[in-house]
Amino acid sequence: MATSDHGRFKCCFHDWIAKQYQDLDELVDALASFPLDDERLQLLTKKSVEHFQGYLDDRALLSENNAPSFLSPSWCTTFENSFLWLGGCRPSLSIRLVYALCGSEMEAHLHEYLLGERTGNLGEISAHQLNLINNLHSKTIREEDKLSAQMASLQAHSNKICLEDVVDEPLSSIVKKSVNVGESSQDVDRALDAHALALGHMLSDADKLRLSTMKELMDILTPLQAVDLLVATKKLHLSIHAWGKRRDEGIGKV
Secondary structure, three states, X not given: OOHHHHHHHHHHHHHXXXXXXXXXXXXXXXXXXXXXXXXXXXXXXXXXXXXXXHHHHHHHHHOOOOHXXXXXXXXXXXXXXXXXXXXXXXXXXXXXXXHHHHHHHHHHOHHHXXXXXXXXXXXXXXXXXXXXXXXXXXXXXXXXXXXXXXXXXXXHOHXXXXXXXXXXXOHHHHHHHOOOOOOOOHHHHHHHXXXXXXXXXXXXXXXXXXXXXXXXXXXXXXXXXXHHHHHHHHXXXXXXXXXXXXXXXXXXXX
């Protein structure tokens, strides 16, 4: 991979990190200053989703010929990479956050709820909303499992790594016939290109699932609940990034 390519990949990621900080500031301010302004909250939610879609679109273009780089990116911290699932967070993570926040918010404001006071946040998920969220969670888990199985199949069968419709000879056979370790040839290059292409399709499918899950979840939640969730999600992602940087600096990894 050319150095210039790596620079563009890294720039794309850090631009996304910067946008998340900007969005987080706006969302936190809205929760504090305009919690009842549904129109303003909806606009901020839409802006955050559009920024996420823009990031996925940008990296889809960048990863066309270098998908393996995005599955364990060197521009992320080692701590972040330990959490990755097909180049990003599991789509179901946001749904699990809803469950966790729903319980913690309810516990934190139990006295107010008993007195009939309402905040409208994630602690007040209705039965209808919870049913929709449960259905979305089940559907998302099924899709995640399907993609995980496809990735496991791709990784486990080295003789299928090159995809028969693209390269006639399995990679394992090419390696066996080579004289020297790491010896390159047209067949090897074609096999690696085919593998990268397959990984690119996997990354694209995973990103589509991440985006569709987020959009469906935003539609289920009220404007205030959606902003509440986005704040928690961005805090989690940005905290993992910050924690990872400190740990990498501690072990001398720049």
